[in-house]
Amino acid sequence: MPIHPPRSDALTDTNPASVATTRPLPQLSAELIAVIVAVTGDSPRILTLDRGLRLPSGPFETGHRSLQAGVRSWVERQTHHALGHIEQLYTFADQDRLEDPDPKQVISVSYLGLTLEAPASGDPGVGWQGWYRYFPWEDHRQGLPGVLGPILDALEQWVHRAHSVEVRRARTRRVHHTFGVGGERWNEEWTLQRYELLYEAGLVQESLRRQNRFPAERRLATGEAMQHDHRRILATGIARLRAKIKYRPVVFELLPEAFTYLRLQKAVEALAGRRVHKQNFRRLIAFQKLVEPTGGMENKTGGRPARLYRFRRAVLQERIMAGSKLPLARLE
Amino acid sequence: MPIHPPRSDALTDTNPASVATTRPLPQLSAELIAVIVAVTGDSPRILTLDRGLRLPSGPFETGHRSLQAGVRSWVERQTHHALGHIEQLYTFADQDRLEDPDPKQVISVSYLGLTLEAPASGDPGVGWQGWYRYFPWEDHRQGLPGVLGPILDALEQWVHRAHSVEVRRARTRRVHHTFGVGGERWNEEWTLQRYELLYEAGLVQESLRRQNRFPAERRLATGEAMQHDHRRILATGIARLRAKIKYRPVVFELLPEAFTYLRLQKAVEALAGRRVHKQNFRRLIAFQKLVEPTGGMENKTGGRPARLYRFRRAVLQERIMAGSKLPLARLE
DNA sequence: CCAGTTATACTCACAATGAGCATTAAATGC
DNA sequence: GCATTTAATGCTCATTGTGAGTATAACTGG
DSSP: OOSSOOOOOTTSSOOGGGTTSSSOOOOEEEEEEEEEEEEETTEEEEEEBGGGTBOSEEEOOTTOSSHHHHHHHHHHHHHOOOOOOEEEEEEEOOTTOTTOOOOSEEEEEEEEEEOOOOOOOSSTTOEEEEGGGTOGGGOOBTBSOTTHHHHHHHHHHHHHHOSSHHHHHHHHHHHHHHHTOTTOOOOGGGHHHHHHHHHHTTOSHHHHHHTTOOOSSOOOOSOOOOSTTHHHHHHHHHHHHHHHTTTSOOGGGGSOSEEOHHHHHHHHHHHHTSOOOHHHHHHHHHHTTOEEEEEEEEOOSSSSOEEEEEEOTHHHHHTSSOOOOOTTSSOO | OOSSOOOOOTTSSOOGGGTTSSSOOOOEEEEEEEEEEEEETTEEEEEEBGGGTBOSEEEOOTTOSSHHHHHHHHHHHHHOOOOOOEEEEEEEOOTTOTTOOOOSEEEEEEEEEEOOOOOOOSSTTOEEEEGGGTOGGGOOBTBSOTTHHHHHHHHHHHHHHOSSHHHHHHHHHHHHHHHTOTTOOOOGGGHHHHHHHHHHTTOSHHHHHHTTOOOSSOOOOSOOOOSTTHHHHHHHHHHHHHHHTTTSOOGGGGSOSEEOHHHHHHHHHHHHTSOOOHHHHHHHHHHTTOEEEEEEEEOOSSSSOEEEEEEOTHHHHHTSSOOOOOTTSSOO
């Protein structure tokens, strides 16, 4: 199935619509890209094509009633996975999209969707990948991840490559703040900023690829790359989701009908890449009346059996956008 | 200056790029729309064209380096107002855009910008308008606004026009929740949801216009309408800004270099459409070290002179996206 | 001097949160 | 059957954050 239609150069120059305006209108096309997230056990996973190299995506077509309908259609065509609620992430049309020397403009519109993982089908290469494969430095559940050391060393070198003192100072501060070192604290929501910093510092494959440079001796431990700017879009999705779970009850979209408190907590921790205090977590969930007991029990816990709960869908009505906080607001 | 170029129907049918894909690619164009906000005294204002009927906007053109560059260019061309930081609001391409029976697809990308008000120039009709002119029910600084009564009555009627009990019940609940009545509390962030509810209930001019119905006897006090869906975009901008001032120090973009606590508070209240407790507001601002005294005083206060402060730009570095809360989190 | 107006300091009660201890209920290995 | 392990669940306590109010200071116009 052809994902990207071959581009034609016809029509690029004379666009009749441009006669009356000051500048010509470009030959536009729109690309729809989806970040589809699920949580399996304690691993946050995303739906990918080409064995993890790309996100589901395709052009906005005439048959599509809306952008959202277009994304749905592409994800379902490519992965045979039905989607629930999806939300828009970001739109851009910067000329710096990779591997596309064609002067025609492409507008990329990305979406974030949450589901339960289902066995993938569709084209070969379709499947679920843990998102920390692309961002190993983002998982702080076991304390500071090992990859962080080499990354900070490389960033240190990048700081020193700057020519003026002011630039070096600014870079140092930026590294400290985004990565939570030097007296600063780690903020898991800054996934995008961290990725962009690594990109600018030439520490991810995508930025080297762009300059036709390839990491030779310098073997970077900065996660798997993706095609085009899909990894940046994924970073945007992770950041958005990490921010959102704190004030809206979206985790439940990633859980089955009945679940234990621990499973809920593990899902939150998986997404946030941080651990939370168990007792306080329960207290907060219970206090907000987000869930109600199903009556059933789970006894494959390895210890005392756990009560099963279900999400009280009513809260979506009660507080359409209101707070349903998770104990991530402060530092652990 | 022609804002919207005349549309041509040539090229609509045979697009060579569509040959290899399953469905034809539409003849696309992108419209860039800007919500530019300032606060003057205690009135939140937006930059408009056509005496308040439209927001600055124009098509994405070949010369534009990026979407953001395109918006800037349009705003500056149309209003001669230089912009500072702007951020993306939303993108859509739904077929239900008004007054456009043309089957060609238009993708609308909207942006939100914050500035200081400067005397407007450019085309005649360019100027600043208070935003409560379009949303009179959104200003709760003097308690419940008078327009709210008739609006709720009209919504009541809409509830009763539903045919089944379930629909009536659902509508009632929706009205209660979005408008904060019937035991619920007003949430100023739901500006968009309220507008959409009024739209669906046929209580804003835009929705009647769409069905070629015009409010005859039923004189609606639901604010000034705008062209196309610009009022909806404005509602999106207001909602975003109201949410954002609570966790990011963006109000300062709307204030001059030096300001008093009261002026800062008035700006926050203007945006939020709510009042806040003065002493606690000061405490919160002071505690967070968001500002530092300039040393100067303001003595046209009408009472005891007030200290002047400036925003500590350093906090933007210190907490790139971190919390800088304003006392709006809870209800007043 | 006064009343009126606004700025600013401070207090108090209570809710929310982080951290930890203690107890309970099951499975598992011996 | 019993000790051990694992996890669920209940509870306390100190600290901080927040809403609300009182008190005082510093100016204006009469």
